[in-house]
Amino acid sequence: MDGVHDVGGMDGFGPVDTAEHEDTFHEEWEGVTYAAFLAGLGSGTFGIDAFRHSIERLPPADYLTASYYDRWARGIARLFVERGVLDAADLRERTAAFAAGEATVPERYDPDLLSELAAGVNEAYDAAGDGSEPRFEEGERVVVRNHNPAGHTRCPGYVRRAEGVVRASRGHHTLPDAAAHGEAETEPLYSVRFEPAELWGERADRATAVSVDLWESYLRPAES
Amino acid sequence: MTEFEGFDDYAREYDPEARARALQSLLIEEGLLATDTVDEVIATYEHEIGPLNGARVVARAWTDDEFRERLLADGTGAIEEMDVDVDTETMEVEFVENDDDTHNLVVCTLCSCYPWAVLGLPPTWYKTPEYRSRAVRDPRGLLREEFDLDLAEDVEIQVFDSTSELRYAVLPQRPPGTENHSEEELVELVSRDSMIGVDRLAGGAAAADGGRAAERDRLADLAPEDRPTFEAPWQARAFALAVALTEDTPWERFQRRLVSEVDEDAAPDPEAAYYRQWLRALERFVVEGGLLDADAVLDRVAEFHAGDRTAHEFVDGDPHGHADHSHDHAH
Numbered sequence: 001m002d003g004v005h006d007v008g009g010m011d012g013f014g015p016v017d018t019a020e021h022e023d024t025f026h027e028e029w030e031g032v033t034y035a036a037f038l039a040g041l042g043s044g045t046f047g048i049d050a051f052r053h054s055i056e057r058l059p060p061a062d063y064l065t066a067s068y069y070d071r072w073a074r075g076i077a078r079l080f081v082e083r084g085v086l087d088a089a090d091l092r093e094r095t096a097a098f099a100a101g102e103a104t105v106p107e108r109y110d111p112d113l114l115s116e117l118a119a120g121v122n123e124a125y126d127a128a129g130d131g132s133e134p135r136f137e138e139g140e141r142v143v144v145r146n147h148n149p150a151g152h153t154r155c156p157g158y159v160r161r162a163e164g165v166v167r168a169s170r171g172h173h174t175l176p177d178a179a180a181h182g183e184a185e186t187e188p189l190y191s192v193r194f195e196p197a198e199l200w201g202e203r204a205d206r207a208t209a210v211s212v213d214l215w216e217s218y219l220r221p222a223e224s
Numbered sequence: 225m226t227e228f229e230g231f232d233d234y235a236r237e238y239d240p241e242a243r244a245r246a247l248q249s250l251l252i253e254e255g256l257l258a259t260d261t262v263d264e265v266i267a268t269y270e271h272e273i274g275p276l277n278g279a280r281v282v283a284r285a286w287t288d289d290e291f292r293e294r295l296l297a298d299g300t301g302a303i304e305e306m307d308v309d310v311d312t313e314t315m316e317v318e319f320v321e322n323d324d325d326t327h328n329l330v331v332c333t334l335c336s337c338y339p340w341a342v343l344g345l346p347p348t349w350y351k352t353p354e355y356r357s358r359a360v361r362d363p364r365g366l367l368r369e370e371f372d373l374d375l376a377e378d379v380e381i382q383v384f385d386s387t388s389e390l391r392y393a394v395l396p397q398r399p400p401g402t403e404n405h406s407e408e409e410l411v412e413l414v415s416r417d418s419m420i421g422v423d424r425l426a427g428g429a430a431a432a433d434g435g436r437a438a439e440r441d442r443l444a445d446l447a448p449e450d451r452p453t454f455e456a457p458w459q460a461r462a463f464a465l466a467v468a469l470t471e472d473t474p475w476e477r478f479q480r481r482l483v484s485e486v487d488e489d490a491a492p493d494p495e496a497a498y499y500r501q502w503l504r505a506l507e508r509f510v511v512e513g514g515l516l517d518a519d520a521v522l523d524r525v526a527e528f529h530a531g532d533r534t535a536h537e538f539v540d541g542d543p544h545g546h547a548d549h550s551h552d553h554a555h
Contacts, residue, residue: 007357008333008385016354016370024270024345029244031266036247038265039256048389052335059232068336068351070240077235077247081228086250088228094246095238105249110258117261125315125389154387156333158360170390189388200361208381210360213388 001053001150002157004060009158009200030069036076041124042117046079048125049180053152054079131172134188134216140166141222142192144214152180155218159210163222164194167211175215188216269345277308278342278393279414281319286398287407295319295395303342315341320384321395322424327379328394329367329421331359332386339391343419350420360385371422393419397426459499466506469515477513481505 007013025031040046046054054075055063063071080086097103136142143163147155154176170189178185193211196204228234235243251257281303285292295302299317317339320328332338333356338346349355358366363381367373375381384392396418402410417423470478482505486498510516527533 006334007353009361010353010357011361013352013354013357016349016352016358016366018347018349018370020347025266027241028266029241031269032244032248032262033240034269035257035262035265036244036251039251039261043256045256055335058235062232062236064353066235067240068348073240073244073247074231074235077243078228078231080247080251081231082225084226085254085256086247088226088231088234090250091246092234094249095234095242098245098249099238099242103245103249105245105259106252107259108252109260110255111260113258113261114264154334156385156387158333170388173388173390176388189390191390193382203361205362205364205381207378208363208383210383210385212385213390215388 001056001152002148003056004063005056006157008156025069029073033069033073033076037072038117038121040076040079042120043085044120044124045083045085047179049152049174049176050079050182051075052176053180054082056152131186131188134169134190136166136169136188136190136216136219136221138166138169141224142166142190142219143222144192144218145220147218149177151177153177153218155214156212158199159192159194159212159214162194162198164192164198164212167191167193170213173215175217177215177217190214190216190219192219273340274344275342275414275416275419276411277303278339278416278419279411280308281306281342282395282414282419283407283410285319285395286410292395296321299393308342315339316390317342317393318390319393319395320382322397322421324397325379327375327381327421327424328392329359329363329381329383330386330392330394331356331383333357333360334387337386337388337391339386339393339419341391342393343416347416359383367422371417373422373424375424394421395419396424399425459502462499462503462506466502466509469506469510478505478509481508481512 025034037051040051041048052075055071057078058066058071058074062074066074077086077091081088081091094103141163142165144155144159144161146161147153148157148160168191170191172186173189175185175187190213191211192214193209196206196208196210199210248257248262252259281295284306285295291302291305294305296319299319300315303317322328330339331350336346336351338350340346355366355370360383363383364375364377367375367381386392396414398410399413402413405413413425415423415425418425466478482502485501485505485508507521511518511521524533
C-alpha cells in the first residue's frame with residue numbers, strides 16, 4: 001500500500017533528534033508492549049508481516065504523531081481483536097478503567113511461558129525455504145515493476161520503476177505481500193543496487209548508491 | 225477475521241499506557257502472557273541484549289583475517305562460530321565492509337528493521353522518519369549535519385535499506401594507532417554507531433562516545449614526554465575539557481590565559497600548581513569566551529563543595545547516575 005510509512009527519499013522531516021536515551025524502554029508500558037508483541041508472534045496469533053501491515057494501516061496523521069511504541073501498541077491491539085483472541089468491547093472497557101485509574105494488572109505466574117513463546121517467535125519469522133530456480137543472476141540488470149498492491153509489500157516506493165543491478169542472490173524467503181494476508185509463499189530474494197541518478201534525478205549525490213532487498217515478483221528483466 | 229470497528233477512534237481516545245495495560249491484563253487472563261514473562265522480556269532487553277555481540281564480531285574480524293573473509297562471505301555462519309549468544313534462527317546478518325574509499329550506512333525506510341541479533345534494539349533516532357527519509361536520498365548531508373561525520377566527496381556511500389529479514393551491519397575500519405591493542409581492548413573501541421554506519425572510528429570523525437576513543441588514540445600517538453600525567457582525576461578532567469573546548473577555537477586563546485595564571489602563581493609544588501593554574505585558566509576561558517556565565521560556574525562549584533552534587537551523573541552506565549539525578553530534582 002502507498003502509506004505514509006514509506007518515507008524513503010521524502011523531504012521536509014527536518015533534523016534528527018539524536019539524543020541518546022539511557023534506557024531501552026523509556027517507560028514501562030513500552031516494555032509491556034514489546035512483551036505483547038512477542039505474545040502475538042509466539043502464540044501464532046499474527047506474523048511479523050501482518051504486524052507491520054497493521055501499523056501501516058494507521059491513518060497518516062496518527063502514524064506520524066504517535067510515538068514508536070504507541071504505533072506498536074495500536075498495531076498489536078488491532079490484530080488481537082481482528083484475529084478473534086480479544087473482544088473489542090472488553091478491550092475498550094478495560095482501557096477506560098485503566099485511564100480512570102480504576103484497574104490494576106492481574107498477577108499470574110507461568111515460568112514455562114517465555115520459552116514456549118520464544119519457540120513460536122522463531123516459527124513466526126521468515127524461514128528461508130526451497131522454491132523455483134532464481135530467475136536473475138548476479139550482475140544482471142533488472143527493473144522494479146510498478147509494484148503497488150493494495151495490501152502489504154516490502155517494495156519501497158522510491159525504487160518502483162527504477163533500474164538496478166542484482167548485487168547478490170539471497171536464497172528463498174517468505175513473500176511478505178502474501179504472508180501479511182495469511183498466504184504462505186516463498187520466492188527468491190535479491191539484493192539490488194541502484195545508482196543515485198536513477199533514484200533521485202538531478203539532485204542525486206553521484207558518489208552514493210542504495211541497495212535494497214527485493215523479492216523476485218517485484219522485478220522484471222531490464223530491456224537491453 | 226473480525227473488523228475492529230472504530231479502532232482508530234479508540235486509539236486516539238486513550239493514552240498508550242492505558243491501552244498497553246488493558247492489553248497486558250487481558251492477555252494475562254487469556255493465558256498468552258504472564259507476570260514473570262513480561263518482567264523477563266523487559267529485563268532481557270534492558271540488560272542483556274546490546275551492541276556488545278557486534279563489537280566482538282568486529283574486533284575478531286580486525287585481528288583474524290581468515291575470520292574476516294568468512295564474515296564477509298557468510299555473516300551468519302561466521303557469527304555462529306563465535307561464542308556469542310546470537311539468535312540466528314530468526315535473522316541472517318550480512319556484514320558490509322568500510323575501506324578508505326567506501327562507507328556503508330544501514331537504514332530501514334519502511335519501518336525499523338535492524339540487525340538486533342548483533343546490536344540489540346535500535347536507538348530511538350534510527351526509528352524516526354527524519355533518519356529513515358534522508359538516509360537513502362542524502363546520506364552525506366545526513367551524516368555531516370546530524371552525526372558530525374564529514375566524509376570527503378569522493379568517498380562512496382553505500383546505503384543498505386533493510387527490507388527483508390536479512391539484516392545489514394557495518395564492519396568499520398580498524399582505527400589507526402591500535403596495532404598493539406588486544407582483541408579485548410579493540411572490542412571496547414567498536415561503537416554501536418560505527419556498526420550502523422553513522423560513525424567511522426577512523427578518520428577523526430566524532431564518535432558515539434563523544435570522541436573519547438579518538439582522543440585516546442591521539443594521546444597514544446604523542447611521544448611519551450609529551451603525554452600528560454595526572455596526579456588526581458580532576459586534573460585529567462580539566463586537561464580534557466580544555467582540549468575539547470578549544471577544538472574549534474585557536475589554542476592560543478586558552479594558552480594566553482594559562483600563561484597569565486602561571487605568571488601569577490608562585491606555589492612550590494610544580495605539578496599540583498600546574499593543573500591548578502590550568503583549571504583557573506580554563507575557568508577564565510569559558511567565562512571570558514562567553515561559553516558559561518560566571519554565576520553559573522560559582523553556583524556549581526558551591527554545589528560540589530557542599531557535597532550536593534557528584535560527577536556520577538556524567539558517567540555513562542554509572543549505577544549511581546539515577547540516584548544523583550533524583551537528588552538534583554529535590555533542589
